[in-house]
Amino acid sequence: MPMLLSPAMISLSTVFPYLFPTTIIMIVGILSWRYWAKRKRYQSLKALPSPLGHWLLGNIPQVLAAVKKKQFFQLLFDWSKQYGSIYVYWAGAPIVILSKPSVIEGTVINGMRDGSLIRSQNATRAWNDISGAILLGQSGAEWQWRRKAWNPEFSPVGISAYIGVVEQACSQITNKIKADVSSDAIPVDRLFVELTMRVIASLLLGIPVDSKVVSPEGSPLDVPKVYEAMSVLGYRFLRVATSENPWMKYLPTQSSRDYWAARRYIEQFLTPRVDLALQLRDQQVKDSSSISTLFQESMLVKIASKEPRYTRETLIAEVIELMIAGTDTTAHTLSFAVGELAAHPEVFQKAQAIADQVWQKHGEISIESLKELNYLRAIVKETLRLYSVASGSTSLQAVKPTTIEGIPIPIGTKIFWSMLAAGRDAETYAQPDKFLPERWLEEGHGSLSLPMIDFGSGSHRCLGEHLAMLEATIMLAQLLRNFDWELVNGRESLENLQQNLLIYPADGMPLRFRLRETISI
Numbered sequence: 229m230p231m232l233l234s235p236a237m238i239s240l241s242t243v244f245p246y247l248f249p250t251t252i253i254m255i256v257g258i259l260s261w262r263y264w265a266k267r268k269r270y271q272s273l274k275a276l277p278s279p280l281g282h283w284l285l286g287n288i289p290q291v292l293a294a295v296k297k298k299q300f301f302q303l304l305f306d307w308s309k310q311y312g313s314i315y316v317y318w319a320g321a322p323i324v325i326l327s328k329p330s331v332i333e334g335t336v337i338n339g340m341r342d343g344s345l346i347r348s349q350n351a352t353r354a355w356n357d358i359s360g361a362i363l364l365g366q367s368g369a370e371w372q373w374r375r376k377a378w379n380p381e382f383s384p385v386g387i388s389a390y391i392g393v394v395e396q397a398c399s400q401i402t403n404k405i406k407a408d409v410s411s412d413a414i415p416v417d418r419l420f421v422e423l424t425m426r427v428i429a430s431l432l433l434g435i436p437v438d439s440k441v442v443s444p445e446g447s448p449l450d451v452p453k454v455y456e457a458m459s460v461l462g463y464r465f466l467r468v469a470t471s472e473n474p475w476m477k478y479l480p481t482q483s484s485r486d487y488w489a490a491r492r493y494i495e496q497f498l499t500p501r502v503d504l505a506l507q508l509r510d511q512q513v514k515d516s517s518s519i520s521t522l523f524q525e526s527m528l529v530k531i532a533s534k535e536p537r538y539t540r541e542t543l544i545a546e547v548i549e550l551m552i553a554g555t556d557t558t559a560h561t562l563s564f565a566v567g568e569l570a571a572h573p574e575v576f577q578k579a580q581a582i583a584d585q586v587w588q589k590h591g592e593i594s595i596e597s598l599k600e601l602n603y604l605r606a607i608v609k610e611t612l613r614l615y616s617v618a619s620g621s622t623s624l625q626a627v628k629p630t631t632i633e634g635i636p637i638p639i640g641t642k643i644f645w646s647m648l649a650a651g652r653d654a655e656t657y658a659q660p661d662k663f664l665p666e667r668w669l670e671e672g673h674g675s676l677s678l679p680m681i682d683f684g685s686g687s688h689r690c691l692g693e694h695l696a697m698l699e700a701t702i703m704l705a706q707l708l709r710n711f712d713w714e715l716v717n718g719r720e721s722l723e724n725l726q727q728n729l730l731i732y733p734a735d736g737m738p739l740r741f742r743l744r745e746t747i748s749i
């Protein structure tokens with residue numbers, strides 16, 4: 229069949245030989261101009277040490293390889309050891325890495341206050357893409373009304389109302405370990421995931437922590453399934469935060485299918501409860517006698533009735549955020565804490581003696597007894613110093629010229645931190661490689677003013693800090709009261725770390741427990 233050429237194609241083909249070299253020259257010209265403009269703009273950062281990179285791609289290949297191995301945090305830590313407490317790596321834009329706790333804290337607080345730094349748009353976009361607008365992805369007035377609604381619930385007073393729930397959930401885990409105590413290895417990380425998810429689901433959604441008790445407002449909490457769905461959503465956050473475009477979730481790929489399946493599963497689980505909370509707010513429920521007291525007193529019902537701006541979509545997104553933020557964070561922290569206790573018999577014995585004393589005196593965990601468990605709280609803080617599980621939730625970017633440690637930071641620079649290096653900064657924490665909970669106590673090294681930035685800095689500082697501390701302290705007290713334990717894999721469990729959204733022990737922290745002689749099953 230003869231080829232038909234339109235007049236436009238004919239004229240293109242005649243000018244093509246001239247167009248082609250001109251286009252190439254233009255592209256090369258634009259690229260070179262951009263390259264020189266960038267060099268000029270970021271000139272001041274050349275004063276900072278920087279890891280060697282590819283001539284064109286900068287440090288992108290090293291970063292991508294580390295992300296693939298789930299070792300990105302380790303790469304930043306290694307670079308911090310080599311290049312010091314402030315260095316820059318290049319991945320398109322320059323990324324300045326900080327690792328002095330006071331500098332990280334000061335940069336976040338002052339930079340956000342004077343408007344020179346904002347939360348990274350990539351991370352913000354990725355947070356809001358999980359299932360809708362959430363606290364972590366908002367700023368200004370939109371963030372303020374949301375945070376104001378939740379703050380009282382998560383304040384020390386608000387959280388103290390849930391001691392009973394937390395204690396019950398911890399007892400369930402203790403009993404599970406007792407039932408399996410003769411086992412050679414109990415991987416505790418997944419038990420702590422169960423603990424934290426049951427607690428947050430109970431507080432938020434009024435689902436009884438005892439899985440045998442029916443929750444009339446919706447389907448029961450299936451911990452492994454919800455956890456799997458949450459992991460898929462968390463992984464998606466990482467992909468969008470690092471490179472992927474949000475619209476790629478509409479492509480017919482396996483990862484998009486997994487994302488939609490996970491999102492559908494969680495939304496279906498939450499929707500009946502969210503709808504009921506909204507109906508209660510709008511007084512559309514004629515007979516509330518079939519609704520459990522636990523649900524009526526849940527945070528979901530309180531927040532829905534307090535804040536009319538919450539709709540079905542925004543509440544679902546927020547609950548997903550809180551379920552994700554409230555589960556792995558505290559669970560992995562607990563895993564590292566019990567691991568460090570096993571590796572430090574002197575700390576273990578001291579902590580166990582305190583747990584015993586408190587039990588003998590009070591016979592239960594109450595607000596009073598909690599005050600006497602300060603040493604256990606210090607163990608949690610010391611664990612977070614060494615394993616800052618949630619160190620990668622956001623980064624900053626300069627929108628106005630500013631300085632950090634006297635170094636001019638141009639617009640467009642990204643700022644991030646190595647929390648592993650910050651926690652081990654010898655100028656801030658004496659004997660940084662030692663597990664010394666005493667450093668967090670007045671009677672220890674008089675260092676109560678030590679920076680504690682593992683829950684974040686500035687306005688977005690962790691909403692769930694008090695809940696996390698409560699859960700971790702009570703769980704440790706119960707474990708110490710009931711068991712002795714040792715690491716099955718030795719220090720390997722504490723040294724082989726990986727990172728998805730959070731840092732976690734790669735082997736799931738297997739422990740060998742022994743029921744203490746004074747305790748009967």
Ligand code: HEM
Pocket residue numbers: 363364365375428549550551553554555557558561612616617618619621622681682683684685687688689690691692693695696
């Ligand atoms: C050991 C446990 C925990 C650690 C280390 C931790 C760490 C953090 C960090 C570093 C941030 C700041 C993120 C940023 O600036 O972008 C944060 C924010 C947040 N955390 Fe936690 N967290 C923990 C437990 C919890 C718990 C139990 C909850 C409760 C549900 C929770 C809910 C949140 C929320 C909602 C935010 C966002 C606050 C905002 O944007 O205003 N976290 N957390």
